[in-house]
């Protein structure tokens with residue numbers, strides 16, 4: 001009996017030892033310290049590359065604090081309120097207006113250039129008109145070019161944009177907004193229908209190459225009839241937006257567009273956003289508008305506003321989605 005007891009004790013002791021060893025091994029393998037845990041490193045590095053891919057969309061409070069600290073560090077004062085005081089900040093800089101810059105450029109062709117026209121052509125792969133080089137088109141819409149970033153940040157965060165999303169802009173103009181989408185999205189994910197030759201020229205001949213975005217292969221198509229057939233039939237959009245466009249179109253053309261796009265919007269999290277106003281809808285009367293939307297399989301979600309990061313301005317947006325059957 002005593003022998004049996006002592007054998008039982010040794011088995012129990014052995015089992016306890018084995019459990020302790022297993023516990024220690026467990027802690028070694030799954031310890032949060034990355035020094036002796038290779039799996040943690042792999043996990044972190046994939047998380048890091050995911051974060052890198054998912055760049056933040058808007059500036060954080062911390063980002064703004066950092067920027068202010070940089071202004072302070074360099075003793076950059078608050079901006080002066082008069083033009084004279086503003087220009088008195090200059091040291092050794094002789095600014096030119098866009099018109100003057102264009103005139104200089106046409107007359108003197110820059111500081112170092114090839115005189116011979118054939119030679120000049122041989123050294124420039126994508127010759128660009130002077131008007132675009134001095135960025136005349138950045139003043140096309142009567143409000144700061146920087147507002148394009150605000151629009152991007154609002155729309156991208158509203159739909160929780162990810163780089164693989166499909167986005168369509170109706171009337172992307174000179175890519176004031178579109179550039180930010182193109183930069184954020186994976187190649188071939190940004191589509192746009194635009195009617196204006198000058199804007200298309202600015203977008204394709206200047207903005208894409210100068211921003212280093214040619215490799216993103218956005219599909220920008222010329223057209224004004226809300227004909228989306230050249231974008232292919234297989235794409236379902238996460239986001240379709242019209243920034244300052246529907247208000248310039250005849251109401252019936254907006255409805256034609258909505259009819260053609262309703263089934264190309266991702267059910268049910270895809271969104272259509274239109275800025276400024278939705279008179280194409282309200283002019284019908286509230287009830288009639290809801291009925292017409294619902295006949296297309298769409299519904300109005302809400303009105304929203306978005307403040308600019310850089311100037312005293314807010315955008316008004318109207319949101320639509322596909323209705324559930």
Ligand SMILES: C[S@@+](CC[C@H](N)C(=O)[O-])C[C@H]1O[C@@H](n2cnc3c(N)ncnc32)[C@H](O)[C@@H]1O
Pocket residue numbers: 141148170171172173174175176177193194195196199223224225226242243244245248249253
């Ligand atoms: C005020 S601009 C806005 C451009 C751009 N969405 C932005 O926010 O910077 C309006 C744009 O819509 C375009 N547009 C107007 N009607 C159009 C139509 N029927 N089809 C395609 N584009 C159109 C104009 O050519 C112009 O580029």
